[in-house]
Each structure stands twice: as C-alpha cells, then as structure tokens.
Amino acid sequence: MGQQVFTLIEEITRKDGTKYTEIANMVMNGRAELAADRGFITEVRILQLNIPHSAHVINYEDYINARYSVPGEDMDHWEEWKKDNKIMVDFNAVLKENHIS
DSSP, rough: OOOOOOEEEEEETTTTTOOOEEEEEEHHHHHHHHHHTTTTTSSSEEESSSSSOOHHHHHHHHHHHHHHHOOOOOSSSOOOOOHHHHHHHHHHHHHHHTTTT
C-alpha cells in the first residue's frame, strides 16, 4: 500500500483499559476494528471524520509513513505508533484544530 493519507481521528482503548488518540484513515480504522475483534486492543471509535488536510496533518503523515506500514489482515498484534517530541507538536496541533482535547 502506498503513502497513507489521514482523514480521521480515532480513540483506541488498550487491553489494560487506557485510551489514546490517533490520527488515521478508514483503512487503519478497519485494521483497528480487526485488532479489537482479535483481542489485541479492546475498542476503537472514530472521534472526528473528514479532518482538514492541514500542514500539520501532512507533517504527521510524512512522519508515520516513513516509520510504519499498514498491517495486513493476517496481523498477529497491534502496533501503537510511537511519536517523538518534535512530531507531537504537529499531532497536538491537529487535535486542537479539530477541537479534540
């Protein structure tokens, strides 16, 4: 699969009950649903659809696409995307732009 374009914000519940927010797309959301069905995570829910394709989103896409790929349907675990402090500036800006706290 080529370069991912992110279009939504979702909330993922880990197996320990803690939650985190992620910027993704419908393909990754579908993979998260599959991961929940397989017990790798507890739940995923979409918080915001059709987010604007801002410079912050583009920076985040570039960061994630350089480090991660879309898991196949045969995945055997859920990989949470790790972010460094620099990209967290863009990540948090996207959340703020979309009124997600």
